Amino acid sequence: MTTYVLAAIAGLLTGAGLIIAIGPQNVFILRQGVARAHVVPVVVVCAISDVVLIVAGVAGLGALVAAHPGVVTIAKILGGGYVIALGLLAARRCMRSSDAIVTNAHEASTVSRWAAVGMALALTWLNPHVYLDTVLTMGAIANSHGNAKWAFAIGACLASLLWFATLGSGATKLSRFFASPRAWRLLDAVVAVVMLAMGAVLIASV
Template sequence: MVTYTLAALEGLGLGASLIIAIGAQNAYVLRQGLRREHVFAVASLCFVIDGGLIALGAGGFASLLRAFPSLPDIAAWGGAAFLIAYSLKSFHAALKPGRLTAEDGAAPASTGLRTAVMTTLALSLLNPHVYLDTVILLGGIAAQYAGWERLAFAVGAVTASGLWFYGLGFGAKRLAPFFARPLSWRLLDVFVGCVMAAIAAGLIIGQLRS
């Protein structure tokens, strides 16, 4: 029982250290939480995707990525293209006062659930760091465990993912009064655009150096 607990705690700690960072996916979850828009759907989708990748890594899927070295390159270029497009969209949104109007503390005009889901899927699956960190790195560490201990490790990592995404999405509501002002939404759009542009630049530089 002690070894299972230690494995779960290690999975929890490693999962938290990998996921708690400023990134495109987290920035989008935060933004949706502040907008109070499809928060549960977005957080749940992020959680399911992350949990699935953790399961793949713990189950030995990392060997497949190593067997096909072109997969990370494809994900990197595809992710960079998407992030650049989304950053431009965010910068454009910051220049449109109509989209930044807030009434009674509400967020700007709502976007559809389909758009939120597709954006979440793209931000989650077109980011090569997700595969490198969640699948390969976490999967490699999980490989040191066997049987139920490996399962406990994976459960710990999945728990960290759930706590983070739901906490980030629903906890953002506490900042709603601040973001009831149009200027705050303008700044958030600029911030999201900068984060995504920076990540895209990092991906491109990494590919050019490889």
């Protein structure tokens, strides 16, 4: 029993470490939360998607991908390019006028529920970086726990559920702070720096 508990705790901590880092999913949830627009469906979609990817990695998909280094290399290049593109978009948002920033924030609050869900799905499933972290890395670590790998998976899934729920509710409470264009500009500046750095590191690791 102790082995399974320790594996679950390891999964919780590992999942938290990989998920909490600023990424496309987190940024989108943050922006939707601040705009108070369809936060619950977006959080549910991101959390369920992560759970599916974690289970796939633990079930063996990660090992299958690892057996083909060429696939990993391509995923790193595509993932790095994808994250860099998101960073450049965030940097461009920083340089807009205050009126344009306010307009964009208003547009985020008026987007339809299905459009928001579609964007959340795209940012999750079309991002090659998520397969490297959630499927490959998480799967490899989980399988190193032997018979306790599913306890590890449960811990990792719990970390994902807790994080996305906390991020969504926390972002909603920040909406008053982001009434200022300066706050949005600061957020996009941080996102741009982090995304560009993540993309560069990912490509450099090839």
